[in-house]
Amino acid sequence: MNPNRGDVTTTDDTTALDAAARSVERLRLSESRLARRRQTDCGPSENARAAMRFVLERTDAGEDVTPTLIAEYLGVSTASVTGMLDRLHSGSMIAFAPNPADRRSKLVVPFDRGADPDDIDPLTAQIRKMVRQLSDSEAKKVSQFLAQVADAVDQECT
Structure with missing residues (x-):
């Protein structure tokens, strides 16, 4: 052991x-x-990886993504998101497009539309592979337990 x-x-x-x-x-x-x-x-920070997953998922769902939405999703300031998006843009992971609904705003779009969210965070792919080894009832219990843990963590220091 x-x-x-x-x-x-x-x-x-x-x-x-x-x-x-x-x-x-x-x-x-x-x-x-x-x-x-x-x-x-x-490579990219955890927030940058989360931002990339958010951009890919929302864009694939046909939704527009702005830096403000990313900041709200991550729970950080728009100033931090601006720097992070600049680094992701420099790394050719995202591009910016004019926002047709608001000329003062820009949209964040994935640079490579064929990118797989698991490629951005290989650990997620590895965890998904491990989860497939669980039975449905085991997966349900683990999911419920981890949701409770996440809620407890989120409530800490609030």
């Missing part, structure tokens, strides 16, 4: 519950380390 890898051997329900709580904490720490690595070592 390697406790750093999340391998768990349990003998009773309390131990299993403790192991689940430790696993969630380990996930949160791993996500935090990943976010720091992505800021310095590994």
